[in-house]
Amino acid sequence: MGYIVPNDLLTEHECPLAVIKCVDFRFRESDQEFVEKHLGYKNFDLYAWPGSAKDVLKNNGFKVSFSEKIVAVSKNLHHVKKLLLLWHWDCGAYGGSNNFSSAQEEEAVYQKDLRTVRDMLMPDVPADLEIVMAYSKAVPQGLDYTILE
Numbered sequence: 001m002g003y004i005v006p007n008d009l010l011t012e013h014e015c016p017l018a019v020i021k022c023v024d025f026r027f028r029e030s031d032q033e034f035v036e037k038h039l040g041y042k043n044f045d046l047y048a049w050p051g052s053a054k055d056v057l058k059n060n061g062f063k064v065s066f067s068e069k070i071v072a073v074s075k076n077l078h079h080v081k082k083l084l085l086l087w088h089w090d091c092g093a094y095g096g097s098n099n100f101s102s103a104q105e106e107e108a109v110y111q112k113d114l115r116t117v118r119d120m121l122m123p124d125v126p127a128d129l130e131i132v133m134a135y136s137k138a139v140p141q142g143l144d145y146t147i148l149e
């Protein structure tokens with residue numbers, strides 16, 4: 001026998017949410033807590049990639065592959081209703097926080113890019129898939145998560 005981990009989800013076939021987030025280990029547990037405790041989803045389809053979905057901005061094969069998998073796996077197989085685009089503070093895909101002149105600038109760029117990525121994905125995914133955007137920002141107490149309207 002190998003190493004046995006209890007799992008009571010194997011007979012489940014649906015989950016309401018898919019998330020794409022950065023691979024950065026520093027944010028894994030905080031992101032899970034935000035999605036679980038604040039948004040209310042313990043389980044979700046997880047897509048992790050350096051820079052989250054920022055590469056969609058390149059309008060290349062990443063955008064094609066990502067939107068195809070969201071539709072084929074998360075939407076059609078797991079029946080997700082929402083896709084969360086989750087950015088994080090000090091992301092290496094942006095050269096880190098030091099690459100911005102201020103926290104305000106970093107936040108403004110994240111907001112702009114999140115909206116652009118959402119707009120670029122929308123034509124490729126079903127209209128009833130809601131795209132939600134959020135990002136974390138460093139504050140003295142830890143990470144402050146903002147959901148974009």
Ligand SMILES: [Zn+2]
Pocket residue numbers: 022023024050051052088090091092093
């Ligand atoms: Zn990152």
